[in-house]
Amino acid sequence: MTDEVNARISSAVRELRGRANISQEDLAAGVGLGSGQIISQIEKGERSLKANEVVRFAEFFRVATDVLLTGEMPKENSEVFWRGEADLAGRAEDEALFFDRCRRYAFVEELVGEYSPSTVPRYDLDLARASFEDVEKLADDVRNALRVGDRPGPVLRAALENEWKVKIFFSDLQSGSGAAVRGDFGDAITENSGEAEGRRAFSVAHELFHLVTWNSGVAQIPDLTDTQKRRVEQLANVFASALLLPAKELKREVYNSGVEQGARLLDVVGACRAFSVSAAALAWRAVNLGWLAAENVDQVISAIRGKRAMMDSNLSSEEGGNSHELPERFVLLAFRAFVGGQISIGKLAKLLETTVGMLNPTLAAYGLDLDSDAYQTEILSA
Numbered sequence: 001m002t003d004e005v006n007a008r009i010s011s012a013v014r015e016l017r018g019r020a021n022i023s024q025e026d027l028a029a030g031v032g033l034g035s036g037q038i039i040s041q042i043e044k045g046e047r048s049l050k051a052n053e054v055v056r057f058a059e060f061f062r063v064a065t066d067v068l069l070t071g072e073m074p075k076e077n078s079e080v081f082w083r084g085e086a087d088l089a090g091r092a093e094d095e096a097l098f099f100d101r102c103r104r105y106a107f108v109e110e111l112v113g114e115y116s117p118s119t120v121p122r123y124d125l126d127l128a129r130a131s132f133e134d135v136e137k138l139a140d141d142v143r144n145a146l147r148v149g150d151r152p153g154p155v156l157r158a159a160l161e162n163e164w165k166v167k168i169f170f171s172d173l174q175s176g177s178g179a180a181v182r183g184d185f186g187d188a189i190t191e192n193s194g195e196a197e198g199r200r201a202f203s204v205a206h207e208l209f210h211l212v213t214w215n216s217g218v219a220q221i222p223d224l225t226d227t228q229k230r231r232v233e234q235l236a237n238v239f240a241s242a243l244l245l246p247a248k249e250l251k252r253e254v255y256n257s258g259v260e261q262g263a264r265l266l267d268v269v270g271a272c273r274a275f276s277v278s279a280a281a282l283a284w285r286a287v288n289l290g291w292l293a294a295e296n297v298d299q300v301i302s303a304i305r306g307k308r309a310m311m312d313s314n315l316s317s318e319e320g321g322n323s324h325e326l327p328e329r330f331v332l333l334a335f336r337a338f339v340g341g342q343i344s345i346g347k348l349a350k351l352l353e354t355t356v357g358m359l360n361p362t363l364a365a366y367g368l369d370l371d372s373d374a375y376q377t378e379i380l381s382a
Contacts, residue, residue, distance in 0.1 A: 008071035020092035062096040090174030106185035118186035139242035150249035153201040153276025205240035279304035
């Protein structure tokens with residue numbers, strides 16, 4: 001490669017690493033080079049990259065190889081609000097995949113003429129001074145605005161995707177339990193695919209709090225202290241609990257034989273299933289409502305989990321669920337573009353994160369197949 005190209009590559013690597021906020025050692029490990037010293041040499045222009053190394057760097061940062069070769073940087077990613085602690089190297093990879101998926105989704109939407117900006121409402125909330133009562137009121141307002149009824153858990157994800165155009169993904173995350181972001185592609189959430197199904201609605205509701213309060217300071221992530229971040233996360237948990245478990249409906253479900261008689265284990269187990277929440281989420285909601293003493297939480301959670309056989313297996317499994325990593329709408333839109341001749345079979349495979357050889361099994365998981373002609377048949381009159 002020429003000196004000019006090497007200079008562009010060294011500059012691009014330096015900027016991309018800075019954007020990812022990772023060390024030279026972590027980058028070296030991610031691209032399979034020996035040490036951070038080699039990355040230092042590359043960034044100083046003292047060592048050129050081989051063609052296969054350019055590809056490895058591009059794949060690591062999830063950018064086109066042209067970004068490295070031309071030095072033309074893509075638009076810088078927005079800040080991501082993460083839930084949970086994580087190592088920076090793992091977080092960089094997770095964020096790169098998250099943004100890549102968001103932009104692929106937006107690309108497909110625009111390609112088939114179905115791009116719609118996110119309609120998530122923004123609420124002003126003083127995150128430094130908000131009380132739990134303020135957050136519970138916000139949860140009621142959001143539930144009513146989204147029109148998901150008194151038991152939102154089973155329908156929350158679909159409502160956010162269809163009504164408010166939120167892009168929701170599941171990934172085997174290395175960094176934390178989930179994240180929310182706003183960008184030129186709209187609003188998006190990524191969740192950990194390793195979580196139990198009964199915890200996923202809560203995770204989505206938690207991230208929704210960050211989206212609806214984004215204008216109240218959540219976007220200023222670098223400026224938040226650790227104490228402030230913990231407070232925001234606490235408020236997000238209160239919001240998720242109140243959104244998914246409205247007090248009046250929960251009381252009716254749990255105390256269906258009368259409050260004065262106490263809540264039976266059967267009723268509590270049934271409530272977990274009805275509201276699509278975990279035992280822990282329901283128990284702590286009961287604490288917040290004054291129905292359960294905090295010192296009894298572990299005992300109640302243990303009792304509920306001991307009777308998991310009474311619950312729907314998809315909700316009770318502590319081993320994780322079967323949700324697709326890619327949203328069904330995204331897959332359907334990409335497939336529509338393929339059927340319409342707008343993209344090749346190779347492009348379809350790349351969009352769906354698979355190979356041409358494995359495309360049919362991937363599509364089958366969404367109820368589709370490669371027999372594109374079958375989808376051209378008209379079955380409804382105009």
